[in-house]
Amino acid sequence: DAGITQSPRYKITETGRQVTLMCHQTWSHSYMFWYRQDLGHGLRLIYYSAAADITDKGEVPDGYVVSRSKTENFPLTLESATRSQTSVYFCASSEQSSGNTIYFGEGSWLTVV
Amino acid sequence: GENVEQHPSTLSVQEGDSAVIKCTYSDSASNYFPWYKQELGKRPQLIIDIRSNVGEKKDQRIAVTLNKTAKHFSLHITETQPEDSAVYFCAAFTGANSKLTFGKGITLSVRP
Numbered sequence: 001d002a003g004i005t006q007s008p009r010y011k012i013t014e015t016g017r018q019v020t021l022m023c024h025q026t027w028s029h030s031y032m033f034w035y036r037q038d039l040g041h042g043l044r045l046i047y048y049s050a051a052a053d054i055t056d057k058g059e060v061p062d063g064y065v066v067s068r069s070k071t072e073n074f075p076l077t078l079e080s081a082t083r084s085q086t087s088v089y090f091c092a093s094s095e096q097s098s099g100n101t102i103y104f105g106e107g108s109w110l111t112v113v
Numbered sequence: 114g115e116n117v118e119q120h121p122s123t124l125s126v127q128e129g130d131s132a133v134i135k136c137t138y139s140d141s142a143s144n145y146f147p148w149y150k151q152e153l154g155k156r157p158q159l160i161i162d163i164r165s166n167v168g169e170k171k172d173q174r175i176a177v178t179l180n181k182t183a184k185h186f187s188l189h190i191t192e193t194q195p196e197d198s199a200v201y202f203c204a205a206f207t208g209a210n211s212k213l214t215f216g217k218g219i220t221l222s223v224r225p
Binding site for chain 2: 031033035040041042043044045048050058059090101102103104105106107
């Protein structure tokens with residue numbers, strides 16, 4: 001489980017500010033994902049990446065930007081944070097796409113005030 | 114796209130009883146169905162999974178069954194213990210778009 005780490009774990013920011021959540025994995029997994037978890041909505045996919053330099057939108061991508069210049073890193077940026085983006089964000093990784101186990105990071109609690 | 118639904122949203126059982134959590138999915142092309150357990154304040158962790166070529170899988174006190182015709186799968190927990198109290202998420206994976214779609218989760222409470 002220590003193979004995928006997120007930072008910061010807790011963040012409070014103001015509306016309109018840019019925030020970047022970092023995700024790093026040491027397993028060399030091809031696939032990486034960003035989910036947000038909100039009460040009543042479960043886990044919703046924001047963006048995912050099949051490999052370095054390949055990213056694609058998930059269910060709720062608006063207001064977020066991702067990049068994957070290196071296999072091990074998958075940062076998520078909120079370009080101009082809004083209160084509706086207050087959430088718990090989970091980064092995850094998977095060895096390959098064909099239904100392999102997805103491993104989650106510990107989560108980043110973000111509050112936008 | 115895939116739609117995964119879980120029912121009920123909360124479930125309370127007496128310690129020692131069995132618990133059954135049901136999920137339905139919409140995409141007949143989905144071929145992998147994991148279950149994740151999330152304890153309060155922790156990350157979701159895989160507890161069991163099943164692929165579309167298998168009807169049932171067991172691991173000690175937990176089992177998962179899959180009915181492809183009806184497009185539903187269920188998690189069965191026997192001899193429940195207080196430490197089984199958590200949120201349980203089902204999910205369905207569709208290879209066509211390489212996405213894992215989660216249900217909204219069910220909160221299981223095991224009463225001592």
